[in-house]
Amino acid sequence: MRDWAVLSDVTLDLPVRPVLPALIAALDAAGAGVLVAPPGTGKTTLAPLAVADRVTGRVVIAQPRRVAARAAARRMAELLGERVGERVGYAVRGERRVGPTTRVEVVTTGLLVRRLHHDPELPGTGAVLLDEVHERQLDADLALAFTVEARATLRPDLWLLAMSATPDTDRFAALLGGSTPAPVVRADSALHPVRRIWAPPARPIAPPGAGPVDRALLDHVAATVRRALREHDGDVLVFLPGAGEIAAVTGRLADLRDTVALLPLHGRQRGTEQDAALRPADRRRVVLATALAETSLTVPGVRVVVDAGLSRVPRIDLARGLGALVTVPVSRAAATQRAGRAGREAPGYVYRCWSAATHERLPARAEPEVATADLTGFALELAAWGRPDGVGLALPDVPPAPAMTVARDTLQTLGAVDTDGRITPRGRAIAAAGAHPRLARALLDGAGRVGADRAAEVVALLAEESAAGPGDDLVAGWRRLRTGVDAGATARWRTEVRRLRAALPAGSPPAGRPGGSRAEGSRADRGGGPETGGRVGSGGLSDDLAAGLLVGLAYPERLARVRRPGGSAYLMTGGTAAELAAGSGLAGSDWLAVAVADRKPGAPSARIRRASPVDEATAREAAGPLLRTSREVGWSDGDVVAREVTRLGAIELFQRRLDRPDRAEVAAALLTGLRQEGLGLLTWTPAARALRERLAFLRHHLGSPWPDVGDEALFEAAPTWLGPELAAGRRRADLARVDVTSALRRLLPWAQAARLDELAPERIEVPSGSRVRLDYTDPAAPVLAVKLQETFGWSAAPRVGGGRAPVLLHLLSPAGRPVAVTADLESFWRTGYPQVRAELRGRYPRHPWPEDPGTATPTRHAAPRRR
Known part of the structure; x- marks a missing residue:
């Protein structure tokens, strides 16, 4: 091992160095551990070198960020007096600098996850160091969980070290150690005041x-x-x-x-x-x-x-x-x-x-990040590992159930997982592309349509959308990258294009399949050179439409159609309203494929940040599974509407009238109209209103089985009392022609129908012989308005409802004006009538005002005038 010595060649004294022997001893004893060291102590540079002195095989140190991975490798190489790629190297997406003598390799956490999927035994690797685990990025959580399980089941000899800049490490010690927490080694702070x-x-x-x-x-x-x-x-x-x-x-x-x-x-x-x-x-x-x-x-x-x-x-x-x-x-x-x-x-x-x-x-x-981010890629990684729900893995936090449900639904739509959440062969191809599952889907499915080169270029732009520069026109940004206006952005983009191009299956056509005729968009001919956004590939699609197709394949729910011709307000297929910024060059496009949009909390619509114009045919092709044709019968704009509608998600493309809609659906639509607009759609004649009031009176005093005729109850019972009319109706006007009186009587059981006039008579005969209509507007107390002279001889007010409810008498003057309201007629004759008589007998001398109304003859006539 001395020929491979690493740390011994470094003389730099950093605060972490004194604890390195204790760290190595802990790893020797437990095989796993946690190193806590604040920024500046040297944990990222010296700990990997110390571990490399003691293990057989390569030391892999995982960093959450590419820039940190490259910087750490360069720093360690400088300490050894070497160039990167000798004893210390690095690998990030699209770039790797290692050699046959490399002992320490710094990688991104995402790249480590890819290697674990490829071969969880990590052959040739003696130790894995996970740096900055406290940052809690998604790939870092996955790298930790997968490495812990790989070590437990396949590589018990693998050293595993989690390194953190914060002292909150109990969670990581428990995750790495299993039944017994892994040892924690701490380094003193190197910070000056x-x-x-x-x-x-x-x-x-x-x-x-x-x-x-x-x-x-x-x-x-x-x-x-x-x-x-x-x-x-x-x-x-x-x-x-x-x-x-x-x-x-x-x-x-x-x-x-x-x-x-x-x-x-x-x-x-x-x-x-x-x-x-x-x-x-x-x-x-x-x-x-x-x-x-x-x-x-x-x-x-x-x-x-x-x-x-x-x-x-x-x-x-x-x-x-x-x-x-x-x-x-x-x-x-x-x-x-x-x-x-x-x-x-x-x-x-x-x-x-x-x-x-x-x-x-x-x-x-x-x-x-697991608590706030899109978990689609995270869920695919779990499925590819064989743990779709993550249960049993050493994840620092359980992923939120709602976000995981949405992620699994998305993956199932992409064909990446089955109904049980297990990864499919297509899902493995998507995962192997090394991009977000939506973008990988667009790459794989779009390459044959627009060509592998253009597919890789657009997907690389979507993956690094900021590389396109300012503005919301995706194709304009694509054009800028092609021409190399921004050398730095173009270099990064081309590196990613090459990586994605290599991820496509062998034999993918560089350009689109020939002969694929397609209508050009209204903006397809902008520019004329081969590097412009209007370039047309051999697949027959302009760059506008090619970009739009790829965006639509990735985000079919974001295809959007303008609400009003020439406007800037759009409706997405997912049902979300969206708007372009003021002055956008995309305004007026009939259709857009929206790559980036966001919506502030409480805002009525989303703001479109990046999009490409498309035509309807391309939108249909990209979002094919969202295309639906359905027969619809419902209540809309105040009447029954029966039509056949073709929609792309929430966007209505075409409709035609149905001449013979299903009768049951029409009846349901009429019922919906009644609920939405109220029972006023029916024609309530005086007789219908009076019958409803009488029924309400009986329900109030006698209860069931007398029917409830309140609005809600009538809505609920409408199939019963309006059934034939609803079945025969076709439009709003048919409701106005319903005989409501006859319809309401359908609510009455036979026995109650026979007693209706007995218990709630429409009219009552008064002592004068007149038959006066009862007013049941107030179901608690029906009112009888009658001239006082016609009630002479009554000792008590009549009762209805089987004697349960006294009638409230509105006693009227000869001119028809109320002079008294009472339900206690005996008391009125005794105490109220004398005052009324005194006040009115002089005003109405032709009408009788007897001192004893109980024995007087009732009359509805006045005495004839004297000649």
């Missing part, structure tokens, strides 16, 4: 979200950088949420370029550009970085950190299938790690662009 400087903006800033960061905050960050440069020496490291904000702040500092090197550092850069930010320069530097500089990477010379306090994380809208990168406040744990970058080499300073009070309200730590 870092002074905190609270530097909040002068005015409130709009909260972050799915949209752009408030410009006022970017102005404030740039001003804070200038302040830091004035107040302190050393290089400045600025933390911003994304590449767009880095470019914006860099532009605000452009006037400093003569004296300061402005160096961006983010995952979209080429390796050479990232290297420039990680090497000392001949002048003072301002390094503007995303969260990837929180851990793993050492940015030398930094004495000051300016932290914008934001981070960008993935979020998924499960209901609409829209994923987005959302800007959120940084966690306290991440803020501590960011501040620590200023104290790795000497005492430093951190300017936090928020207040101390705001800091106390920040979350303690960031949510793990």
